[in-house]
Structures are given as structure tokens and as C-alpha cells.
Amino acid sequence: MTIEQKRNLVTAIPGPNSIALQKRRMEVISAGVGTALPVFMDEAHGAILRDVDGNQFIDMGSGIGVVTIGHTNQRVVEAVQHQVAKLTHTLFTVAPYEPYVKVAEIITRHTPGTFKKKAAFFNSGAEAVENAVKVARKATGRTEIAVFDHAYHGRTNLTMSMNFKMHPYGTGFGPLAGSVHHAPMSYPFRDPEGMTGEEAAARAITYLEKRVGASQLAAVFIEPIQGEGGFIVPAKGFLRTLDQWCKANGIVMVADEVQSGIARTGKWFASEWEEGYEPDLITVAKGIAGGLPLSGIVGRAEIMDASHAGGLGGTFGGSPTAVAAGVAVLEQLEEGGWLERSLEIGEILTTRLIALQAQYPIIGEVRGKGAMQAIEFVEAGTMKPNSQAVEELVRHCHQNGVVILNAGTYNNVIRFLPPLAISDELLHDALDVLAAGLEKLAQ
Structure with missing residues (x-):
């Protein structure tokens, strides 16, 4: 199976089919099983998730680090x-x-x-x-x-x-x-x-x-x-x-x-x-x-x-x-090749995220190793955790076709765990969406 490795939104998020499935879910699934993104996925390949409405998302979480080698890896x-x-x-x-x-x-x-x-x-x-x-x-x-x-x-x-x-x-x-x-x-x-x-x-x-x-x-x-x-x-x-x-x-x-x-x-x-x-x-x-x-x-x-x-x-x-x-x-x-790719992804992430940190004082720290990177958010000029910024950025990314994850004891961290199969182009596209969300917050 192949899916074009491209972010593509064809409906509002969530789309009508996801909304219908969410209604069915609420009738039969325990409330204890939460959902960060109420969008139902139908198929995936590489670093792209496609939902039941045909929207394509860049996956920056890999199912919380599970599909490191990429979705539906052929072998x-x-x-x-x-x-x-x-x-x-x-x-x-x-x-x-x-x-x-x-x-x-x-x-x-x-x-x-x-x-x-x-x-x-x-x-x-x-x-x-x-x-x-x-x-x-x-x-x-x-x-x-x-x-x-x-x-x-x-x-x-x-x-x-x-x-x-x-x-x-x-x-x-x-x-x-x-x-x-x-x-x-x-x-x-x-x-x-x-x-x-x-x-x-x-x-x-x-x-x-x-x-x-x-x-x-x-x-x-x-x-x-x-x-x-x-x-x-x-x-x-x-x-x-x-x-x-x-x-x-x-x-x-x-x-x-x-x-x-x-x-x-x-x-x-x-x-x-x-x-x-x-x-x-x-x-x-x-x-x-x-x-x-x-x-x-x-x-x-x-x-x-x-x-x-x-x-x-x-x-x-x-x-x-x-x-x-x-x-x-x-x-x-x-x-071979996968460890090196992890380091390449880490270099792209840290370079882009450190540049954003210099621009936006709510980013307190950029940290991680390889393709396991995070940014911790604070209230500008302080060490006080800024969970609201994370909540708004996660929502912005989800609405614009990028799946990212929060983390942290204080709920003030965004973490990045992209599949190692992700292309540089997709990685930069996802980070562009994040950057747009930061600019929106700054306004």
C-alpha cells in the first residue's frame, strides 16, 4: 500500500464521517478511554495518516513512538x-x-x-x-x-x-x-x-x-x-x-x-x-x-x-x-541507515526549534536526542509552566493536519516522535504549521 506523502485537508477537522463515528463511539466505548484527536483514521503509510474523510495528516507522534520504522512498513x-x-x-x-x-x-x-x-x-x-x-x-x-x-x-x-x-x-x-x-x-x-x-x-x-x-x-x-x-x-x-x-x-x-x-x-x-x-x-x-x-x-x-x-x-x-x-x-x-536517519531528523528538529526559541520567549528549552525532541513552554520571562500555550498549539496543529503530542508533569511540553521514514519535506511542512501556530499565539 502507498499513500502520497503529503499533508492534505479536504474537510474541516473533524470531518463528517469522523463526527458520525464519534457519536457511535460515545454510545459503546468507555469514557475512560480518552482521545486527543477525535478523528478516525482509515489507513496510513510512511509518515502520513489518512482519515475516514480523506484528510491526510503528518504524523509527528508515531503512535507515541510505536511505528518508528514508519506506518505499514513493507517488510x-x-x-x-x-x-x-x-x-x-x-x-x-x-x-x-x-x-x-x-x-x-x-x-x-x-x-x-x-x-x-x-x-x-x-x-x-x-x-x-x-x-x-x-x-x-x-x-x-x-x-x-x-x-x-x-x-x-x-x-x-x-x-x-x-x-x-x-x-x-x-x-x-x-x-x-x-x-x-x-x-x-x-x-x-x-x-x-x-x-x-x-x-x-x-x-x-x-x-x-x-x-x-x-x-x-x-x-x-x-x-x-x-x-x-x-x-x-x-x-x-x-x-x-x-x-x-x-x-x-x-x-x-x-x-x-x-x-x-x-x-x-x-x-x-x-x-x-x-x-x-x-x-x-x-x-x-x-x-x-x-x-x-x-x-x-x-x-x-x-x-x-x-x-x-x-x-x-x-x-x-x-x-x-x-x-x-x-x-x-x-x-x-x-x-543500517536508520540510526543515521534519526540523527538527521534530530538535526532538522533542533535547528528549527532553536530558531523558534530565539523568536518566541514562551519556549523555555529545546531538548532531546535524535528523533526524540521536545520543547518546554513557560510564561515569557519566567520559569512558570505554560500549559495553555501547549493546549492551543496542539489544537492548531491538529486543525491544520499535523498530529503532535503533549507531555510533561506540568502539561507544558510538546514532544516530537516522527517516524524515521519521514521525508525532510514533510518534516519542514509540519514545523511550518507549528511556527504558524506560534505566530498566531504571539498576536
């Missing part, structure tokens, strides 16, 4: 079609199949760390995180888990406890799981001026030693670049210093790379941007399978082997179709 589609016609399900823990092994072979080759690694696969990012908690507790015999301010790890009972922001993810859903402790994060834009990564790590370590005790901690979970928290990139030295402390105290260091991994930042994993940082376990999902539900844990073999047989798994975890899609994605990444 992913072919792999899924072949697999679903050949073998749809047995459950790997009942009767295994080769693609599960193959995707593990590829992912262990590219995960940071010089040690031997093993993997296990599940469905969602939250499942991967929960299973990483299980593995760390089993390996250490300890119970307590450390996470960080502004973190997001999922919507299950345990991962809701691990999130920093309660609303909307945990409001009214308690009681939540215990034995989870939140430590201060390195947030260079909002930390005291001049604070180094090592100093920020010392602050977090002091808190955990006093509040929990290193001997009680099974694992420290951290996103090397925070996702829902607003694409916060910790100061250099923060991750490395935490990792050294964990290794000195027998604590499992877990990098949650559900959003930042699989070529998103210009490296296989965002953890690789921090020299000397080698997490024991990494959780993956989103971009690993081109849109199919696949997640996993990969890390030190001795930690991954700590669980007894039957302790890890699940009926649909690592399904034949999902792992076949995963192989198709990872093989293309191995063939």
Missing part, C-alpha cells in the same frame, strides 16, 4: 501476513517457535553491556516493567523498588505506583502497590543552576539511602530520557553515577527504554548516550515491532535466569505474529 506487513497464515498461536511456553528465538538473538546483540545477555517477551511496556520488577526481586531477594520524579512506567496497578504524576493515570484507582520509592530526578532546566549530573545523582542516592536503605533495594528503574515526563534528558554523569552506586550495593539497574529505545534517539538505546552506563536490564516495547504488540526484558543472563521455570510468560506474550514483526524491524535496523 513488517509481509512478515506478519506470512506468519499469520502459517502459525498464529501455540504459546511459546507450551510449544515454542523460531522467530521468538531470532528476535532475542538480535536484541541481545545490540543491548549495551559487554556481559552475556538473555531476553523474555511480553505484550506491553507495562508488562515488561512489571516482569523486570519480578526478576530483580527474585535475583536479589529484596523487595523495594526505586523510581524517579517525573517518571512514567504504565497503567497497571504496580506501574501506576511507579509513575510520578497521579492524574490521570492513577486517580481513584487505589490502593496502589507498595514498596515503591520516588527519588529526585536530574532535570537540568529546573535544577539549581550549575548542578552537575554527579551532584544530582548524589542528591538521589542520599535520599534513597536515608529513606529506604541500599540493602533493601532490589532495583532502580529509570528512563534514560523520560517520556511522559517531558523528554527530560538527565545531566551528563547522572546515570553513570547511579549505576556505579547500584553495582556497589547489589542493586539491579533497570533502564526503561520503552519509549526511548529501538533507534529512536540515533542509537539502538538511549542508554548508550551516557558513557560508562551499562544497565543490568532494559525494558523494550513500542518501536520494536512496527505496530504489533510486543515488549520484552533483555539483560544480564544471570539475572534473567534467576526466575524459576514458569515464572515468566503469559498467554499472548511474544506471539508468533508479534515476534515475526519484531524480526522484520530489527533486521532492517541491522542493515
Whole structure:
């Protein structure tokens, strides 16, 4: 399937067919399942989404980082079609199949760390995180888990406890799981001026030693670049210093790379941007399978082997179709060009966004790595979060055919996660729409 890679609006947004579908939706879909853009998509390819009214949108979110390799990537589609016609399900823990092994072979080759690694696969990012908690507790015999301010790890009972922001993810859903402790994060834009990564790590370590005790901690979970928290990139030295402390105290260091991994930042994993940082376990999902539900844990073999047989798994975890899609994605990444494309996209984004920052004082910071970039909005001349500007800009972009996403603890961040298949022309077109929205705000 091909769709012309061009933004094209033929109706008002939403169009009449989307409006009709929204009415049907309201009758039968839970109100708890929200929608940022009430437009119903019919098909997609590359970096373009086409709705049921024929409008074509530039996708700057990739389904929150899922279709990193592009919508309906040909090799992913072919792999899924072949697999679903050949073998749809047995459950790997009942009767295994080769693609599960193959995707593990590829992912262990590219995960940071010089040690031997093993993997296990599940469905969602939250499942991967929960299973990483299980593995760390089993390996250490300890119970307590450390996470960080502004973190997001999922919507299950345990991962809701691990999130920093309660609303909307945990409001009214308690009681939540215990034995989870939140430590201060390195947030260079909002930390005291001049604070180094090592100093920020010392602050977090002091808190955990006093509040929990290193001997009680099974694992420290951290996103090397925070996702829902607003694409916060910790100061250099923060991750490395935490990792050294964990290794000195027998604590499992877990990098949650559900959003930042699989070529998103210009490296296989965002953890690789921090020299000397080698997490024991990494959780993956989103971009690993081109849109199919696949997640996993990969890390030190001795930690991954700590669980007894039957302790890890699940009926649909690592399904034949999902792992076949995963192989198709990872093989293309191995063939080359995608990491470089991520860096090229990052260069275009940062150049354009920094130019806009110089023009509009409501842009407080531009940050990110590769094709994972964000802008944080403030009230001009202050550090006060400006969520209203983000709300108006998101609405403007949606109305003009560009799908962008908000983020941030204070709802004052716009994040960019375009498919790596996007052209320079489409990328500039999307940024032109954003620039027009900023000019409209300034007036």
C-alpha cells in the first residue's frame, strides 16, 4: 500500500464521517478511554495518516513512538501476513517457535553491556516493567523498588505506583502497590543552576539511602530520557553515577527504554548516550515491532535466569505474529541507515526549534536526542509552566493536519516522535504549521 506523502485537508477537522463515528463511539466505548484527536483514521503509510474523510495528516507522534520504522512498513506487513497464515498461536511456553528465538538473538546483540545477555517477551511496556520488577526481586531477594520524579512506567496497578504524576493515570484507582520509592530526578532546566549530573545523582542516592536503605533495594528503574515526563534528558554523569552506586550495593539497574529505545534517539538505546552506563536490564516495547504488540526484558543472563521455570510468560506474550514483526524491524535496523536517519531528523528538529526559541520567549528549552525532541513552554520571562500555550498549539496543529503530542508533569511540553521514514519535506511542512501556530499565539 502507498499513500502520497503529503499533508492534505479536504474537510474541516473533524470531518463528517469522523463526527458520525464519534457519536457511535460515545454510545459503546468507555469514557475512560480518552482521545486527543477525535478523528478516525482509515489507513496510513510512511509518515502520513489518512482519515475516514480523506484528510491526510503528518504524523509527528508515531503512535507515541510505536511505528518508528514508519506506518505499514513493507517488510513488517509481509512478515506478519506470512506468519499469520502459517502459525498464529501455540504459546511459546507450551510449544515454542523460531522467530521468538531470532528476535532475542538480535536484541541481545545490540543491548549495551559487554556481559552475556538473555531476553523474555511480553505484550506491553507495562508488562515488561512489571516482569523486570519480578526478576530483580527474585535475583536479589529484596523487595523495594526505586523510581524517579517525573517518571512514567504504565497503567497497571504496580506501574501506576511507579509513575510520578497521579492524574490521570492513577486517580481513584487505589490502593496502589507498595514498596515503591520516588527519588529526585536530574532535570537540568529546573535544577539549581550549575548542578552537575554527579551532584544530582548524589542528591538521589542520599535520599534513597536515608529513606529506604541500599540493602533493601532490589532495583532502580529509570528512563534514560523520560517520556511522559517531558523528554527530560538527565545531566551528563547522572546515570553513570547511579549505576556505579547500584553495582556497589547489589542493586539491579533497570533502564526503561520503552519509549526511548529501538533507534529512536540515533542509537539502538538511549542508554548508550551516557558513557560508562551499562544497565543490568532494559525494558523494550513500542518501536520494536512496527505496530504489533510486543515488549520484552533483555539483560544480564544471570539475572534473567534467576526466575524459576514458569515464572515468566503469559498467554499472548511474544506471539508468533508479534515476534515475526519484531524480526522484520530489527533486521532492517541491522542493515543500517536508520540510526543515521534519526540523527538527521534530530538535526532538522533542533535547528528549527532553536530558531523558534530565539523568536518566541514562551519556549523555555529545546531538548532531546535524535528523533526524540521536545520543547518546554513557560510564561515569557519566567520559569512558570505554560500549559495553555501547549493546549492551543496542539489544537492548531491538529486543525491544520499535523498530529503532535503533549507531555510533561506540568502539561507544558510538546514532544516530537516522527517516524524515521519521514521525508525532510514533510518534516519542514509540519514545523511550518507549528511556527504558524506560534505566530498566531504571539498576536
